[in-house]
Amino acid sequence: MGCGITKSNQLQLKKCDRGHLSVPASTAMRAALLIQRWYRQYVARLEMRRRCTWNIFQSIEYAGEQDQIKLYNFFAYLMDHFTPASSERNLISHIFRENDLLRDIEWERYFNYKSIEIPEDYCGPYLTFPLTASNVTELVEAFRNKQQLHSRYVLQLLGETWKLLRLLPNINHVSTCHTKEITICGDLHGHLEDLLLVFYKNGLPSMETPYVFNGDYVDRGKNSIEILLILFAFLLLYPNDVHLNRGNHEDHIVNLRYGFTKEVLGKYRLHGKKILKLLQKIFSWLPLATVIDQKVLIVHGGISDTFDLKIIAKMDRHRYVSSLKPPKSRRLLLKSKLSDQESDTEEAGAEDSGSSSTRGGGGIRRTCSMTHSSPSSGVDRSLLQRRSLQSHSSVDDELQERRRQAGLGVSPSHSDDQQSYCSDKDAELTEAVEADAEEWKQIVDLLWSDPMSMEGCVPNEVRGGGCYWGPDVTEEVLNRHSLQLLIRSHECKQEGYEFCHNRKVLTIFSASNYYEEGSNRGAYIRLGPDLVPHLIQYQATRTTRDLTLRQSVGRTERSALRALREQLFAHKSDLISAFQKYDPDNTGWISLKDWAVAMETVFHLALPWRVLRSQLVSTTKDGMLDYQSWFKELAIMEPNKELAHTNVLETLYKHHSNLETIFRVIDTDNSGFISFEEFRQTWKLLSSHLKMEISDEAIVDLAHSIDFNHDGSIDINEFMEAFRLVDSTHHDMATA
Amino acid sequence: MADDKDSAEAILSVVHKKIGDAFDVFDHEFNKTVDVREIGTIIRSLGCFPSEAELHDIIAEVEEEEPMGYIRFEKFLPAMTMVLMERKFGPIPEDLLLQAFEVLDQQKKGHLDPEELTKYMTQEGEPFTQEEMEEMLSAALDPDKNVIFYKDFVSAMAVDDT
Numbered sequence: 001m002g003c004g005i006t007k008s009n010q011l012q013l014k015k016c017d018r019g020h021l022s023v024p025a026s027t028a029m030r031a032a033l034l035i036q037r038w039y040r041q042y043v044a045r046l047e048m049r050r051r052c053t054w055n056i057f058q059s060i061e062y063a064g065e066q067d068q069i070k071l072y073n074f075f076a077y078l079m080d081h082f083t084p085a086s087s088e089r090n091l092i093s094h095i096f097r098e099n100d101l102l103r104d105i106e107w108e109r110y111f112n113y114k115s116i117e118i119p120e121d122y123c124g125p126y127l128t129f130p131l132t133a134s135n136v137t138e139l140v141e142a143f144r145n146k147q148q149l150h151s152r153y154v155l156q157l158l159g160e161t162w163k164l165l166r167l168l169p170n171i172n173h174v175s176t177c178h179t180k181e182i183t184i185c186g187d188l189h190g191h192l193e194d195l196l197l198v199f200y201k202n203g204l205p206s207m208e209t210p211y212v213f214n215g216d217y218v219d220r221g222k223n224s225i226e227i228l229l230i231l232f233a234f235l236l237l238y239p240n241d242v243h244l245n246r247g248n249h250e251d252h253i254v255n256l257r258y259g260f261t262k263e264v265l266g267k268y269r270l271h272g273k274k275i276l277k278l279l280q281k282i283f284s285w286l287p288l289a290t291v292i293d294q295k296v297l298i299v300h301g302g303i304s305d306t307f308d309l310k311i312i313a314k315m316d317r318h319r320y321v322s323s324l325k326p327p328k329s330r331r332l333l334l335k336s337k338l339s340d341q342e343s344d345t346e347e348a349g350a351e352d353s354g355s356s357s358t359r360g361g362g363g364i365r366r367t368c369s370m371t372h373s374s375p376s377s378g379v380d381r382s383l384l385q386r387r388s389l390q391s392h393s394s395v396d397d398e399l400q401e402r403r404r405q406a407g408l409g410v411s412p413s414h415s416d417d418q419q420s421y422c423s424d425k426d427a428e429l430t431e432a433v434e435a436d437a438e439e440w441k442q443i444v445d446l447l448w449s450d451p452m453s454m455e456g457c458v459p460n461e462v463r464g465g466g467c468y469w470g471p472d473v474t475e476e477v478l479n480r481h482s483l484q485l486l487i488r489s490h491e492c493k494q495e496g497y498e499f500c501h502n503r504k505v506l507t508i509f510s511a512s513n514y515y516e517e518g519s520n521r522g523a524y525i526r527l528g529p530d531l532v533p534h535l536i537q538y539q540a541t542r543t544t545r546d547l548t549l550r551q552s553v554g555r556t557e558r559s560a561l562r563a564l565r566e567q568l569f570a571h572k573s574d575l576i577s578a579f580q581k582y583d584p585d586n587t588g589w590i591s592l593k594d595w596a597v598a599m600e601t602v603f604h605l606a607l608p609w610r611v612l613r614s615q616l617v618s619t620t621k622d623g624m625l626d627y628q629s630w631f632k633e634l635a636i637m638e639p640n641k642e643l644a645h646t647n648v649l650e651t652l653y654k655h656h657s658n659l660e661t662i663f664r665v666i667d668t669d670n671s672g673f674i675s676f677e678e679f680r681q682t683w684k685l686l687s688s689h690l691k692m693e694i695s696d697e698a699i700v701d702l703a704h705s706i707d708f709n710h711d712g713s714i715d716i717n718e719f720m721e722a723f724r725l726v727d728s729t730h731h732d733m734a735t736a
Numbered sequence: 737m738a739d740d741k742d743s744a745e746a747i748l749s750v751v752h753k754k755i756g757d758a759f760d761v762f763d764h765e766f767n768k769t770v771d772v773r774e775i776g777t778i779i780r781s782l783g784c785f786p787s788e789a790e791l792h793d794i795i796a797e798v799e800e801e802e803p804m805g806y807i808r809f810e811k812f813l814p815a816m817t818m819v820l821m822e823r824k825f826g827p828i829p830e831d832l833l834l835q836a837f838e839v840l841d842q843q844k845k846g847h848l849d850p851e852e853l854t855k856y857m858t859q860e861g862e863p864f865t866q867e868e869m870e871e872m873l874s875a876a877l878d879p880d881k882n883v884i885f886y887k888d889f890v891s892a893m894a895v896d897d898t
Contacts, residue, residue: 031836033861037785038828039872042893044780051761051777452765453806468765471805502805548874606766610757 043549050553052611054494056560057515059605060567062462064657068257069464071658072324074689075665111278113155116271127153127233129160136233137204143226144196151271154229158278161232164239165285170317171309172243172290174212176529182292184212184525186489186497186508187247190221190263193540194512194522195230201538202524205234205242212290214489214508215247215300215447219258221511225267228279246286247300248447248465248490252276253322257661265664265672284318288446291483295531298487302449302505304467305457307477308442315439323447323465450491451500451507471501478504485531496523496537512539516559518552561615567603568616570654572631574602579627589624592617659686663716673713676700748817755816758782759809768809772799775807779816784825788862794819830890837886847883 118126125142127135127149139149149157176182183202188195203209213231218224235242248254255261255276264279265272289312290298297309448466452458455470474486486505492514498507512522526534568575578601580586582594590598595617596609617625618633662682667674674682680700758778762770770778775798776791786794798811819825840856841848850873857864857872864872875893876884 027839028856029860031839031860032856033787034828034833034836035840036857036861036864037787038833039868040776040788041780041785043868043871044777047777048758048761048781055761452767453769453771453804454765454767462766549871550875606760608757608761610753611761 046549046553048611049557050494052608053553053557053560054515054519055607056564056605056612057519058492059607060563061515063605064257066462066464067658068254068661069324071257071661071689072253076325111155111159111274113152113159116150116152116155118150118152122150124148124150125153127157129156131233131237133206133237136230136237139233140196140199140204140230143192143223143230148267149226149229151268151275154225154268154275155271155278157229157232157236158275158282160236162278162282162285164236165282165287166318168285168287169313170288170315171313172212172245172287173294174210174243174290174292176293176527176531180208180210181526181528182210182212184214184298184487184508184527186214186510186522186524187216187492187514188213188221188227189216189249189511189514190218190224190227190260191511191513191522191540192221192223192226194510194538195227197522197538197540198510198524201536202526205238207238207241210238210241210243212243212292212298213245214290214298214487215245215286216249216489217247218260219249219255220514222259222263224260224263225275232282243290244286245290245298245300246283246288246447248323250283250286251322251324252280252283253324256664257657261664280321281318284321286317288312288317288443292527293529293531295483296485296487296527297478297481297483299446300488301445301447301466301490302451302469302488303473303477303486304441304445304449304469305473305476306441307445309481311439311442312446315442317443320440320443323444448490451488451505453500471504474501474504485533487525487533492520493523494520496521497525497535506533508535513541516556517541519556557615564607564612564616567605569631571602575599576627576631578602583627588626588628590627592620592623592625595625595627655686655690658689660716662686667716672716674716675713679714751817751820752813754782755813755820756809759812763809769806770809770812772803772805772807775812779819779825782816782820783827784819785828786825790825830894833890834887837890841886846887847878847881847885849883850877853884 124147125139127139142149174182183198185195185198205211211234217227217231221227231242231244235244249258249260252261261276264276268275288299289309291309292298445466448460448463450460450463450466450468451474452468452470455472457467457469457473460466460468478484478486484504487508488505489508489510491507491509492511493507493509496509496512499505500507506525508523508525509520510522510524512520514520521537521539523535523537526536528534575598578598579590579595582590582598592610592613596613599609600606617630619626619629659682662685663674666678666682680696758781759768759770762774762778772795775795776786776788779786779791779794794815795807798807798815800808800811837848838844840852853876854869854873858866858869873884876886876889878885878888
């Protein structure tokens with residue numbers, strides 16, 4: 001019959017119990033083969049759909065991360081170029097303020113939990129310190145029952161955690177002696193139910209059940225603070241048996257966008273700000289890596305070709321409060337001790353002194369250096385002197401343009417100060433700066449990198465930070481450090497885990513249903529003295545476990561398509577312009593071929609538009625699409641009629657994540673409300689970032705129409721609610 | 737004739753695009769390579785029904801001399817184009833499929849017991865893994881009668897389209 005049967009199949013045929021099958025052997029075999037061929041093709045088609053869906057979620061996720069980094073760069077740029085006294089700068093400068101309350105007494109005073117009273121009607125868990133096992137078990141139970149820990153205990157617990165973390169080295173060294181098996185968990189992202197499921201299946205952390213948690217405890221899920229509190233409590237209880245690694249989401253800048261800041265401020269209205277400040281400190285003190293038996297390396301993101309455990313072991317890790325921003329350089333610490341020429345005329349406590357030399361001296365242009373290409377041969381001195389966001393445009397032009405757009409006056413020439421500053425030729429200082437750059441690169445790579453199948457090491461442009469490293473780099477780095485396995489997390493995997501690089505790299509991801517219910521399983525690792533990883537998978541919701549492959553693919557797909565349609569709506573003007581390029585006669589029709597090209601030009605999401613087309617476009621005629629009608633069908637907004645017809649709305653929608661981030665940065669008293677003036681400033685910042693022109697009048701009109709309560713201030717959450725896209729029901733493209 | 741040549745080129749171009757699109761879905765690093773483990777899915781999603789053995793042959797053809805674990809598009813495209821143009825591994829007509837099930841249903845009950853189906857699928861031909869078997873059963877089993885009504889099963893699967 002033409003199909004070659006492999007040897008193993010022939011053997012199996014001989015082995016099978018022919019006695020029970022009374023159909024002639026060859027016929028049964030042919031029939032079975034046919035059915036198997038057919039069924040496997042069916043499964044492959046589903047897999048293709050599932051993979052497309054996955055790509056949609058992942059692309060949008062990574063595009064968001066890139067966006068975040070761009071926004072952050074923009075803030076940094078503003079910090080450099082605005083005059084110290086400008087109000088715009090004041091709005092955002094606090095996120096750059098280093099936590100400089102170094103002395104214990106000052107901290108204890110600031111975070112004085114003792115003055116916080118527990119009200120009589122408090123029915124959450126009580127903690128006593130030092131913690132006992134039953135305390136912590138009760139805490140877990142309380143969270144399982146959806147209780148909230150009082151801010152007094154939160155601050156107390158965090159304070160104790162911080163004290164402990166400061167004593168820990170950058171690298172946790174663990175051994176599997178005493179025939180202990182170690183459990184390793186990956187990203188949790190606020191999914192409390194997954195953590196509880198792991199504890200249920202595997203046991204609570206204890207001296208007999210040691211754990212390593214590999215970062216990304218917060219953001220996205222709704223119980224990030226609870227997860228942190230549980231992990232910290234177990235850390236305090238069993239400091240030798242619970243090990244925490246830092247992830248790229250243990251970063252207050254990232255948290256502004258991805259939900260953790262919002263969660264804390266929402267749950268702790270009065271003390272949320274303090275809690276977040278303390279957490280900033282704690283995150284920076286989290287260890288960077290764990291090594292088991294000198295043979296297995298565990299880091300959150302990954303490695304690069306310049307990975308060096310010695311550098312990582314030596315650095316002052318707490319200087320890297322956020323991996324997005326290089327720390328204040330040693331050069332400047334030295335320089336400011338030598339002379340008082342840095343103007344300390346700004347807000348007391350702001351370490352980033354107003355003169356741009358702060359960033360100039362220590363700050364290599366972040367966009368250049370977060371994605372280093374290899375090999376890194378030290379800092380290019382010209383980079384230090386570069387002030388511009390885009391390396392090729394004239395500094396002053398860029399500066400003036402930005403200031404003009406942001407509605408500011410002409411700036412004094414900072415660049416002059418900068419030049420004289422950077423012309424300092426002290427070799428020692430140069431070395432210090434280069435050492436800083438090297439350290440920073442190590443941290444960024446460790447937290448943000450992803451493996452790839454090709455050899456080599458290239459910048460990770462997709463995420464905007466770290467690199468992509470190949471199997472040859474794994475081989476080299478592991479050999480160089482006498483290691484045999486790298487365990488990392490950072491990427492969501494459908495099965496909760498994935499091996500690559502000849503099984504020398506293992507990705508472990510512990511947040512099931514990450515993109516959507518049914519999108520993926522979670523998993524954890526058990527590692528014994530033989531250092532052979534055993535994987536255990538799970539999925540948090542019973543309902544999704546019971547779905548067939550087809551049903552769960554269908555469900556996740558619908559969700560992804562919804563997310564994609566939101567993006568389509570948000571980019572409507574850009575898309576229409578792109579379509580019109582292919583429709584010079586303005587017929588309103590475009591070929592499907594051109595449609596796919598136009599989509600990619602606008603989105604840069606690298607999605608298989610042709611494959612997705614049938615899901616996104618329902619009405620085509622002879623291979624042509626009436627694009628204006630298509631948009632009308634796509635989606636309708638929650639109808640706030642006043643907003644509905646402004647084209648500012650579309651911009652707002654498109655950038656609502658950025659807008660929300662800026663809001664939260666500005667809303668320093670975390671009231672959830674911002675004034676008109678603050679809103680105006682936000683909008684100016686955003687439009688400057690986007691290089692858009694917008695008149696004051698338009699902003700004021702917009703602000704008034706968003707003031708839903710007509711009380712002169714804007715509720716952030718209500719504003720964000722206005723941007724939920726409503727699916728017009730007849731376009732819910734159900735396929736299952 | 738010029739027309740024929742144009743239409744042949746047009747057809748080829750469409751085929752190339754289809755192959756490229758399917759390939760891109762699994763090209764996670766945007767460098768025109770895919771993990772070799774995904775080749776089967778790609779080929780099948782393009783409408784082909786190869787057996788596992790036939791799949792191994794194709795993979796052997798498109799692999800690098802030193803198997804690296806990934807397949808490059810430039811090697812995959814010509815091989816896959818041939819497969820599609822020659823219509824190798826064509827679709828299985830519904831009636832043939834039904835006959836196959838009927839062959840296994842020796843007692844002509846009109847349905848198969850899960851044990852029967854399992855035995856055939858995991859012991860004959862190119863046996864299913866346990867996971868594949870479980871998935872097929874979850875899709876095929878009638879929850880009330882606990883048997884597989886293969887006629888309905890075949891029709892139901894045919895409805896699903898890409």
